[in-house]
Amino acid sequence: MHPTEKAAVPTRVIGLISGTSVDGIDAVLVDISGTELDLKVELLAGATYPYPAELRERILAVGAGVAISMAELAEIDDAIAQVFAQAAQNIQIGHQPATLIGSHGQTVYHRPPKEGAGEQGSRREMLTTHGLNPSYPLTALGTSLGYSLQLGRGALIAHLTNIATVSNFRVADIAIGGHGAPLVPRVDAYLLSHPQEGRCIQNIGGIGNVAYIPPRHGDWLSKIRAWDTGPGNSLLDLAVEHLSAGAKTYDEDGNWAASGTPCHPLVEQWLNQDYFHLPPPKSTGRELFGVTYLHQCLKDAQAYQLNPADILATLTELTAASIFYSYRTYLPEMPQRVLLCGGGSRNLYLKQKLQLLLGSIPVWTTDEVGLSADFKEAIAFAVLAYWRHLDIPGNLPTATGAPQEVLLGEIHQGQF
Missing domain, CATH: 3.30.420.40 (ATPase, nucleotide binding domain)
Structure with a gap:
């Protein structure tokens, strides 16, 4: 070239x-x-x-x-x-x-x-x-x-x-x-890679997607892996609009979800969805994680008598859990750092949930390494x-x- x-x-x-x-x-x-x-x-x-x-x-x-x-x-x-x-x-x-x-x-x-x-x-x-x-x-x-x-x-x-x-x-x-x-992963590779540190660049837009970027040495570019992890904000935003009767379009900072309690049996049930078990490369969109999917989630939630905050907490947990499951199942190795970007990086409750699942792996935003997360x-x-x-x-x-x-x-x- x-x-x-x-x-x-x-x-x-x-x-x-x-x-x-x-x-x-x-x-x-x-x-x-x-x-x-x-x-x-x-x-x-x-x-x-x-x-x-x-x-x-x-x-x-x-x-x-x-x-x-x-x-x-x-x-x-x-x-x-x-x-x-x-x-x-x-x-x-x-x-x-x-x-x-x-x-x-x-x-x-x-x-x-x-x-x-x-x-x-x-x-x-x-x-x-x-x-x-x-x-x-x-x-x-x-x-x-x-x-x-x-x-x-x-x-x-x-x-x-x-x-x-x-x-x-x-x-x-x-x-x-x-x-x-x-x-976006090729751009991520040249703007966000590190000489010694393996990183996951996790975008959380309507759909979540990850780029795993190994340390920048040897044949590093060919070892990059990336795919759509599943829902990001899509289900959350649709649920907020539904549960607020159109008064809200998103859950600012995740505050509404944070006031609820996630239903873990529901999250486990939803994680059985076929998409999560497809090996990469894979991609998805609102055609799967859209209005019809949300209505099925709301129907499933009826058996647990969840209030609106609990529903949002459970859907937030699904986004975090699907990201973590994706890493654990499809990455060649876990990253040494996760960098969040997209609108979901501002959802403090979601970020907290992801950090709990990832344990000692620090979860930052790309702002913290010099590239605007927004x-x-x-x-x-x-x-x-x-x-x-x-x-x-x-x-x-x-x-x-x-x-x-x-x-x-x-x-x-x-x-x-």
Whole structure:
């Protein structure tokens, strides 16, 4: 890999993302220099811009599977792009303008790849028949590739901001057989690794995901492991909205849950869910841990006569327990430190529960090692756009399950 001369010059980049909680658009303005091991990022500004209430409701409905027409889908796609473009404009106020935008967009649907042993055999026969390499990891003639849809099209963002925009980051990894998720671990590797210390970078957004990063020596990059651990804030936020009759959308600092008592038999029951027992690489979303799943949890809780605080405490315990189970079951070794980021890193009750499960392993936030816990995901997509600009691969095959590294994202030029 020989990056272009542009790598030596600091580049001002905007990163944009709205996660599965659909809380709003996280936007950052950063200066980036270097390429990989010498990568440096300076956060100049970070802010979260809430969605208009009506648009948020429409996004949540689409994510929950409500049927809409193609015309309505196009309308929502455009509306999201317009709000993202406005966020990009706002985050630059008072600063020199950016030259590049990396926009993850808003995920409304994610389907991991599926392929059983029987399918593999028939696939090999089909590929051989058509003169193709049967060991090639794609089901080129089948339907087992994953699918992921992010709304807020990059072409419109580029048009409205007049700034080159990279979007659709997941599709290239999915096209070669990967999950298209998680995509942040390669960025984590270069910004948060340590020469002597093995670390787990645990993002707790709507969905939780982990990147295990071994000490930075030898063939360390190939030993990184990453996957979606399961629910992060998704069930908690949905439950808070349900239990408060819409008066609240999240449990600030975990205070409501902290006033309750978790029901451990329920947590053990919920941990039997198939997803927790799938080996990585794996990915998930609201399609599994969404409204339908919450309603089943509430139904299960009726047998224990739990009050609202107890229900929230139990769901919080599930998030912590699923993370711990994931580490204990699928990591090559336990980390020497856990670094939290995402909205869930501010949930003090959740952090406390995770610390109790991990015992002597310290649980910090990425703030404590110099990278914003609130805006790390937005920073990551700014870096991924920067790498795409330099023709540097952005995925990590050990994280997504893809057979090789690929360039991530589609580039849309601004107006001329």
